[in-house]
Structures are given as C-alpha cells and as structure tokens.
Amino acid sequence: MSEVQHPLEDYTRRGMIPHIWCNGCGDGIILGEFLRALDELKYDINKVVVVSGIGCIGRISGYTGTDSFHTTHGRALAFAVGVKAVRPDLKPVVISGDGDLFAIGGNHFIHAARRNIDVMVICSNNFNYGMTGGQSGPTTPIDAYTTTTRYGNIEHPFNLAHLAAASGAIYVARWTAIHVKRIRESIKKAINKKGFSFIEVITPCPEEYGRRNKIPDPIQGMKWLREVSVVRSFIDPIEAVVQPDKIVVGEFVDKEKTEFTELLSASTQTVQSKLEKEGKLTNATI
Amino acid sequence: MRRDVLTGKYFALGDVACAEGALAAGCRFFAGYPITPATEIAEHMSRRLPEVGGVYLQMEDELASMAAVIGASYAGVKSMTATSGPGFSLMQENIGLAAMTETPCVVVDVMRAGPSTGQPTKTSQQDVMQAKWGSHGDYEVIALSPSSVQEMFDHTIEAFNLSEMYRCPVFVMTDEIVGHLMERLAVPNPEEIHLVDRKRPTTPPSKYLPFQAGEDLVPAMATFGEGYRFYATGLTHDETGHPQTDSPEEQAKLVQRLCDKIRKNTGKITKVERVFLDDADVCIIAYGSVARSALSAVVEGRERGMKIGLLRLITLWPFPDEVVEQVAAHVDKILVPEMNYGQLVREVERNADRKKVVSLPRLGDALHTPEEILAHALS
Numbered sequence: 050m051s052e053v054q055h056p057l058e059d060y061t062r063r064g065m066i067p068h069i070w071c072n073g074c075g076d077g078i079i080l081g082e083f084l085r086a087l088d089e090l091k092y093d094i095n096k097v098v099v100v101s102g103i104g105c106i107g108r109i110s111g112y113t114g115t116d117s118f119h120t121t122h123g124r125a126l127a128f129a130v131g132v133k134a135v136r137p138d139l140k141p142v143v144i145s146g147d148g149d150l151f152a153i154g155g156n157h158f159i160h161a162a163r164r165n166i167d168v169m170v171i172c173s174n175n176f177n178y179g180m181t182g183g184q185s186g187p188t189t190p191i192d193a194y195t196t197t198t199r200y201g202n203i204e205h206p207f208n209l210a211h212l213a214a215a216s217g218a219i220y221v222a223r224w225t226a227i228h229v230k231r232i233r234e235s236i237k238k239a240i241n242k243k244g245f246s247f248i249e250v251i252t253p254c255p256e257e258y259g260r261r262n263k264i265p266d267p268i269q270g271m272k273w274l275r276e277v278s279v280v281r282s283f284i285d286p287i288e289a290v291v292q293p294d295k296i297v298v299g300e301f302v303d304k305e306k307t308e309f310t311e312l313l314s315a316s317t318q319t320v321q322s323k324l325e326k327e328g329k330l331t332n333a334t335i
Numbered sequence: 336m337r338r339d340v341l342t343g344k345y346f347a348l349g350d351v352a353c354a355e356g357a358l359a360a361g362c363r364f365f366a367g368y369p370i371t372p373a374t375e376i377a378e379h380m381s382r383r384l385p386e387v388g389g390v391y392l393q394m395e396d397e398l399a400s401m402a403a404v405i406g407a408s409y410a411g412v413k414s415m416t417a418t419s420g421p422g423f424s425l426m427q428e429n430i431g432l433a434a435m436t437e438t439p440c441v442v443v444d445v446m447r448a449g450p451s452t453g454q455p456t457k458t459s460q461q462d463v464m465q466a467k468w469g470s471h472g473d474y475e476v477i478a479l480s481p482s483s484v485q486e487m488f489d490h491t492i493e494a495f496n497l498s499e500m501y502r503c504p505v506f507v508m509t510d511e512i513v514g515h516l517m518e519r520l521a522v523p524n525p526e527e528i529h530l531v532d533r534k535r536p537t538t539p540p541s542k543y544l545p546f547q548a549g550e551d552l553v554p555a556m557a558t559f560g561e562g563y564r565f566y567a568t569g570l571t572h573d574e575t576g577h578p579q580t581d582s583p584e585e586q587a588k589l590v591q592r593l594c595d596k597i598r599k600n601t602g603k604i605t606k607v608e609r610v611f612l613d614d615a616d617v618c619i620i621a622y623g624s625v626a627r628s629a630l631s632a633v634v635e636g637r638e639r640g641m642k643i644g645l646l647r648l649i650t651l652w653p654f655p656d657e658v659v660e661q662v663a664a665h666v667d668k669i670l671v672p673e674m675n676y677g678q679l680v681r682e683v684e685r686n687a688d689r690k691k692v693v694s695l696p697r698l699g700d701a702l703h704t705p706e707e708i709l710a711h712a713l714s
Contacts, residue, residue, distance in 0.1 A: 062564075062566060064575065064577060065566075065577060094564070095560060095561075095562045095564065096560060098559050098560070100406075108578075110566065110568075111566055111568065111577065111578065114564055115564055116559040116560065116563065116564050116565060116566075117565070117566040117567070118406070118409060118566070118567050119566070119567070119569060119578075120402060120429075120432065121402070121432050123398075124398060124399070124402035124428075127394065127395075127398065127399035127400075127403050127406070128402045128403065128405060128406035129406060130392070130394075130399070130403050130406065131366060131392075131402065131403030131404060131405065131406025131407040131408075131410070131414070132406040132407065132409065132410045132559060134364065134366075134392055134403070134407060135363070135364050135390055135407045135411070135412040135414075136410040136411070136412075136559065136560055138560065139410070139559060139560045156395050156399070157398075157399050157402075160394075160395040160399070316385065317385040317388060317390075320386055321385070321386065321388070324338070324386060330336055330337075330338050330341060330386075331338060331341060331383065331386055332382060332386065333379060333382045333383050333386075335341060335345045335347050335355060335520070335522075
C-alpha cells in the first residue's frame with residue numbers, strides 16, 4: 050500500500066493534524082481555503098506569519114505550516130502590528146474569532162484598521178463563545194439563546210463588516226461557511242492588498258449555538274446559511290444585515306490607501322537624510 | 336561617531352539616559368502608551384528611533400504595547416516598552432506570555448505612587464513585588480533597580496543583555512525620583528559597551544525544535560521569515576512548541592525549566608554593592624533612589640564612629656538570597672528603608688533572623704532623609 054499525501058500537506062504543520070474542531074464547524078473550511086489560496090497563488094509561505102488569539106479558531110496558527118504565534122486572548126492583532134512594523138517584508142495574517150477580535154480585542158481591531166497596517170484579518174464569526182460552552186458575545190443575534198442569555202439575547206450585535214469599513218479597512222468582505230470558493234477568492238485578493246483587509250466568515254457554532262437556536266445539526270445549519278444568504282456586493286456595509294432570516298454577504302470595500310509601514314519607512318528616510326545633509330548625529334537634546 | 340551611541344558627557348535626565356541606554360544596547364523597537372512619569376522615555380525614543388532606523392509605535396493601550404513588543408522580538412528585533420504602575424498592571428497579561436514564550440524584551444517601570452491612579456507625579460517603590468508576581472502562574476523574571484542617571488543608561492543595556500541571554504522579560508524598576516533626576520551621564524565609546532545577542536539555531540529548519548534547551552536551559556531562538564516556520568503558543572507546550580494541554584509531565588517540565596533557567600543562575604545574574612560592610616554591626620539594605628539617602632546615612636554614621644554599612648541591591652529579582660543571608664549572619668540589625676509600606680523587607684526576612692530586621696516604610700512624595708535612616712539605625 051502506498052501512502053497518499055494530502056495535496057495541502059506541505060502547507061500544514063506536521064504532527065498537529067487532526068484538528069480539534071467539531072463536525073459542521075466552519076473553522077476547518079477557513080483553514081482549508083486559506084491554505085488553498087496560498088497554494089493557488091504560489092505565495093511564499095516563508096513570508097506569512099499566522100497569528101491567532103484564544104478560542105476554537107485560535108488553534109489555527111498551530112495547523113498552518115507557517116511561522117505562527119498563538120497569543121493571549123484578544124491580542125493577536127497587536128502582536129501582528131509589532132511583527133509588521135519591524136519586518137515590512139512579512140505578511141501577518143490574523144485568524145481569530147468574533148469574541149477575540151471584537152470583544153476583548155475590539156480596541157486593537159479599530160486601531161489596526163485606522164493605521165491601515167498591512168495585515169489580513171479573517172474572522173470566524175460563530176455567534177458565541179464556543180470553546181467555553183456557548184456564552185453570548187458581541188455578535189450574538191438579538192433574541193438568541195446562549196448559556197448566558199437563557200431568556201434571549203437583549204444586546205445589539207456588531208455589524209462587523211460595517212465596523213471594519215468605518216475603521217478604515219481597505220478590503221472588506223463577508224461570506225458564510227457555504228461560500229467556500231468565494232472565501233478562497235477573497236483571501237487571494239486580500240492577501241495581495243497592501244493595507245488592512247478584513248474577511249468575515251459566518252459559521253454558527255453547531256454544538257453550542259446551533260442546538261440552542263433551532264439549528265440542531267450541521268447539515269441543517271449549512272442549508273439554513275444557503276437559504277438566508279443574499280449576495281449584495283459593494284452596497285453600503287451599514288445595510289449589510291445579519292439576521293435570522295437574512296444574511297447579506299459579498300465584498301463591500303475594495304480600495305487603495307497608502308499603507309502604514311510605507312509611510313513609516315518614508316518618514317524614517319526623511320529624518321535620516323536630513324540629518325546627513327545637516328551633518329548632525331541627532332535632533333535630540335540629551 | 337555613531338547615531339545610536341552618542342559618546343560623550345552630558346547633564347541628562349534619568350528617563351532620557353534610559354532611552355539612550357536602550358539605543359546603545361541595540362533596541363530598535365519601542366511600543367508604548369503615554370503615562371506619567373515614564374513619558375519622557377517614549378518621547379525621546381520617538382525622536383531617536385527613526386534616526387537610527389528603528390521604529391517607535393504609539394499603541395492604543397499598554398495591553399497592545401506589550402503584545403507588539405513580543406511580536407517585534409519574535410521578528411528578530413530588540414524591543415522594549417516603558418510605563419508606570421497603571422500601565423504595568425495592564426502589561427502583566429502579556430508579560431506572562433513573554434515569560435511562557437521565552438521572549439527577550441525589556442520593560443521599564445518608572446514607579447509612581449499607587450494603588451490605582453494614586454499620585455501620578457509622586458514617587459514610590461510600590462511595584463517591586465508586582466514585578467515578580469504580577470502575572471498569573473509560576474515563572475521567573477529579572478529586575479534591576481538603578482539608583483542614578485548613569486545607572487539608568489547602564490542598567491538598560493544590562494537589561495537587554497540579560498533578556499537576550501536568558502530569553503525572559505527583564506524589568507528596569509526605577510522610580511520617579513531617578514527617572515526625573517538630572518545628573519552626570521557618561522556615554523562610553525561603542526567598543527566599550529558589551530552586548531549580548533540571543534542564541535540562534537544551528538540546526539536546519541527541518542530539525543529545529545523551538546523549545547528544546549540544552550544544559551543552560553535556554554532554547555535557541557529562530558526569527559520569523561527565515562524559513563524555520565515554527566510555532567509558539569501561550570499554552571503549555573513541549574519541545575516542538577506543540578500544545579500539551581493535558582500532560583502533567585509536560586506542564587511540570589516546562590514550568591520547572593522556565594523557573595530554573597533563572598533560579599539556577601541567581602549567583603551569576605544578581606549584583607549588589609557593598610559599602611563598609613566588613614566590620615558593620617548595622618546593615619542598611621536599600622535599592623533605587625532610597626539607596627542614595629542610605630549611602631549618605633552610612634557615611635554620616637561612620638563619621639560619628641558607628642559600625643554601619645550598606646548593602647545596595649542592584650538586582651531585585653531573582654532576589655540575592657545567599658548574599659543577604661551571609662550579610663545577615665554577621666550583623667546585629669538590618670534596616671530596610673523602602674518607599675512603600677514594606678515589600679522587599681519580606682525577602683530580607685526570609686534570609687535573616689526576623690528579630691534583626693526592621694522595616695522603614697515611607698509613603699508620600701518624599702525620599703527618606705539620611706537623618707531619618709540614621710535615627711532608625713541607631714534606635
């Protein structure tokens with residue numbers, strides 16, 4: 050019997066697969082499409098740094114065969130900013146959950162987007178905190194039942210695409226776990242953007258969210274996503290709703306804006322050439 | 336002349352000397368958030384780093400600052416941040432991550448009066464225990480305590496060297512008095528400055544185990560983007576870096592190594608200054624700005640014929656247990672003046688007959704006077 054190698058094996062970390070994710074979870078789809086995107090682009094994986102936070106999807110940095118770092122809860126983006134700032138030749142990719150990126154890490158998200166630093170962010174939005182047992186989070190839909198909203202969620206969820214666009218992202222797309230090829234195409238586009246890009250993948254947690262909200266099995270969950278998804282590319286993301294009866298998906302932003310580390314490098318060069326011209330060692334007083 | 340080492344003699348601010356020490360040590364990344372009384376370090380770095388081709392980033396908070404420092408260090412650049420108590424509290428989360436992922440980095444805490452917002456412009460030494468115990472779990476760090484503007488420069492270089500050597504966060508635990516002090520600073524020639532760089536892997540990427548350590552207990556550190564394609568996590572991990580969330584053996588093995596790489600080198604790491612201790616009956620143990628008052632008290636006491644000496648702690652963590660134990664055995668009394676309500680005195684008590692040890696706490700905005708220290712040494 051000859052051993053057959055998985056076509057993506059070279060892009061994974063040896064000894065780390067199988068992954069921890071449940072049947073019906075879109076995290077595996079995100080991993081697969083991310084690796085297929087790298088493969089199709091023949092992207093130099095030595096230049097990719099995958100950074101993740103805490104939660105189920107946080108384990109993804111262990112599965113990708115890249116330089117990887119699994120940070121503390123919410124801090125993946127801040128870590129990635131440090132990497133990019135000193136190594137502009139590298140492409141940090143932050144893959145994390147809705148709670149990690151938008152609750153505990155929300156401040157880092159808006160500021161990284163504001164700076165337009167060259168980082169690609171993929172958010173696995175599962176509508177709850179899955180790893181800790183299905184508590185409500187910043188994207189839990191109104192009226193949804195979770196282990197901490199036993200009487201129905203009364204809090205308004207974030208519209209992540211709108212938040213990303215308003216914060217300054219130059220590429221914003223939203224898909225669901227059934228839009229497999231569209232996820233891949235968005236990743237291929239976003240990873241080559243020079244600036245802050247954001248891809249949201251809606252994939253309700255089947256184990257914790259689904260069974261408490263009338264989507265008890267994964268197949269039914271996928272069918273539900275297909276039924277309620279509507280593609281409306283380049284509409285104002287404020288109109289791109291995520292509701293039980295309608296999920297607006299598509300690409301919402303795709304524009305150009307000078308990237309942070311390019312500005313940083315230009316500023317540094319100006320400072321240095323001015324010093325040289327003036328024959329000075331420093332502008333500072335000690 | 337090099338832009339990163341501005342050799343010469345200056346009348347400099349402590350915080351500025353710290354920043355210049357960092358540049359001389361090879362620091363090329365600073366991420367921080369403004370806070371009194373540490374802001375001058377950030378301001379000076381923001382001006383100086385671009386001059387030497389480095390990067391200054393003003394982050395959205397101290398949580399992000401510490402995370403960015405770890406990221407930049409893994410990307411191969413000597414990195415630091417500087418803060419004061421409230422910011423130091425926020426950094427503790429990722430200081431734990433730095434300890435767990437063995438990240439070389441330097442954190443300067445210019446201590447002010449706490450708890451909470453406290454008195455932002457007033458001095459204290461209230462964070463010295465937080466430096467050791469601030470983040471959750473068992474780990475070891477190194478902390479230095481400069482007493483002068485010159486030491487702000489020298490200790491910052493030393494902090495970088497120790498962090499590169501032992502792959503752990505190293506703290507410069509200074510205080511508002513030293514940070515805002517202006518006095519003589521001599522910046523040496525670059526060739527006179529001893530620098531240490533992290534141990535690099537000698538194995539090819541296919542054989543590299545990112546958390547495998549030899550006898551020195553410190554693993555070789557690869558850099559992002561070199562083809563090693565390694566993985567680091569805040570989860571308990573084995574030598575490959577892979578998570579080990581269930582194994583009691585791996586948990587014990589990792590935590591013991593993280594602690595032992597420092598503990599077993601305590602003698603090599605720790606530094607103290609001994610003044611008139613050979614025949615002393617009374618020993619003052621002090622650190623930071625308080626040691627300046629203590630030195631005056633000892634000189635005054637000797638002039639009056641007292642057998643009094645000073646043990647100045649340059650390294651606070653790991654605590655120099657053996658040195659304190661030896662000194663304690665030969666004196667009748669140990670006085671520990673600190674600008675807090677009695678913190679490091681507990682470490683002294685661990686190493687001495689408790690009846691000999693007297694705490695001299697001081698809260699408020701002023702340093703202990705030499706007279707006050709001498710009076711308590713006599714009583």
